[in-house]
Amino acid sequence: MRFLADESCDFAVVRSLRDAGHDVLAVAEIHRGASDDEVIDLAASEHRILITEDKDFGQLVFAAARTNSGVIFVRFPVAARDSLAATVLELVSSRAETLYSCFVVVEPGRIRVTREA
Numbered sequence: 001m002r003f004l005a006d007e008s009c010d011f012a013v014v015r016s017l018r019d020a021g022h023d024v025l026a027v028a029e030i031h032r033g034a035s036d037d038e039v040i041d042l043a044a045s046e047h048r049i050l051i052t053e054d055k056d057f058g059q060l061v062f063a064a065a066r067t068n069s070g071v072i073f074v075r076f077p078v079a080a081r082d083s084l085a086a087t088v089l090e091l092v093s094s095r096a097e098t099l100y101s102c103f104v105v106v107e108p109g110r111i112r113v114t115r116e117a
Contacts, residue, residue: 004043006052016085044068049099061103072104080108
């Protein structure tokens with residue numbers, strides 16, 4: 001699968017997905033300081049699911065109706081960060097291609113998937 005990791009994304013997630021064979025671009029490596037608009041446009045143009053911890057992308061997807069290929073929004077408190085990468089990898093492994101065109105909120109012990117209109 002193809003992903004774009006926003007600068008806010010914990011790099012352990014990037015490493016974990018890459019180690020599992022996924023194609024992951026990291027904004028921190030290719031376009032540090034990119035605006036949210038640039039990030040969501042890049043993800044959409046390259047058909048990549050955006051992984052972020054920035055809640056502003058929910059606003060762009062739902063209120064501004066920005067074109068996107070899907071978003072995984074991570075909400076993990078500091079106390080639960082040890083399981084973050086494994087949780088995202090399990091989500092990707094179990095749901096795979098069905099994640100495209102969805103807005104997914106990942107929290108410790110809870111995953112919510114909204115299919116975009």
